[in-house]
Amino acid sequence: MTSYDLAGRVALVSGAAQGLGEGMAKALAAAGARVMIADVQEAGADTARALGEGHGYVHLDVTDDASWAAAEAATVDQLGGLDLVVNNAGIEITSLITELDPEQVRRQLDVNVLGTALGIKHGLLAMRSDGIAGQGGSIVNISSVSATIAFPGIAAYSATKSAVDRLTRVTAAESGALGYGVRVNCVYPGLVPTAMGQGFAHDVAAIGLFDSPETAVGAVVGLTPSGRLGTVEDMADAVVFLASDAARFINGAGLPVDGGMGM
Structure with a gap:
């Protein structure tokens, strides 16, 4: 049986200063990976220090193309490579559809959809054979159970998380067709x-x-x-699994981690 040992691998986790992202970073580190905490919040530096030696923090605005390029370059430079990108950063703004604020919708689209798309873009550029890391790897995007069910009050958020699902599947197809050697999957947390x-x-x-x-x-x-x-640990363990060799033939998939809510 293949273990979930990630020793020798380097992971970048966006939005990892707190919440689910912090839990994912801790689980990846516990599995042996060196982890870069990538977050717009400077508190991410404290999160990285708490992980111990061999991990790091980099400021990342997921909506900014240049910020992604700099974050991934810093990861390779400081931690010695890049094998995994976890696109976790996201925001949720609750609203009835009749009360939608266009600026709030745009903000969710920017962070949840554009931010994930840019993370995928730069993950592929870094990990494919001609990239700065160049060893292939894995991308795990964080969608939501809201992409699979209709729950009131979160129409815009649900739309963005459905987009993350589509980004995942199209990117997996592109990566395979172009021989990048990068698996791309997503998780639907409850x-x-x-x-x-x-x-x-x-x-x-x-x-x-x-x-x-x-x-x-x-x-x-x-x-x-x-x-x-769900618990933070439930979600974090799923990310470790998808990043590991135990998931080596899982590609372009969405993994529900929702206790059956979205079935």
Whole structure:
């Protein structure tokens, strides 16, 4: 049986200063990878220090093309290569469709769709044979269960996460057709009670969809055959799996990590 040992590999995780991204970075480090915490929040430096020696932090604005190029160059220079890009950075702004704010929609599109697309772009450029890392590798994009179900209050967010799914599958096809040697997959996380997840529960209650945040969480749990919310560890372990040799023949796939909510 192939283990999930990532010793000798280098991973860049966007949006890893806190929340799911931080958990993913910790899990990758525990599996043996050297990890670059890439985040617009300078607190990412503290997250990197907490991982210990052999890891790093780089400032990254995922919506900026040049910022991605610089972050990946810094990763190769400081950590000695690049074998995995985890496109985790994302934002969610709750709104009824009749109350959509165009600027809020554009912001979600910029971070969730453009940010992921640029991460894919620069991951492929770095990891393909003529790139600065040049050894092939893996890209894991973070979509959402909202890409597979219709839950009220998150129309724009759901649209962006559906786009992440399509980006994943088209990129896997391109990478294969052009011989890049880079697998591209995505994960559909269920609701996790991070700061973002808790904010969602409060927001859908605030706009009148549920009586309280607790009722909103209960509705999610009620739709989940496993009967609970997800944990950071649930999501992080899925990323480690997709990055490992155990997933060597998994490509262009979306992995639901939602307790069955999206089935």
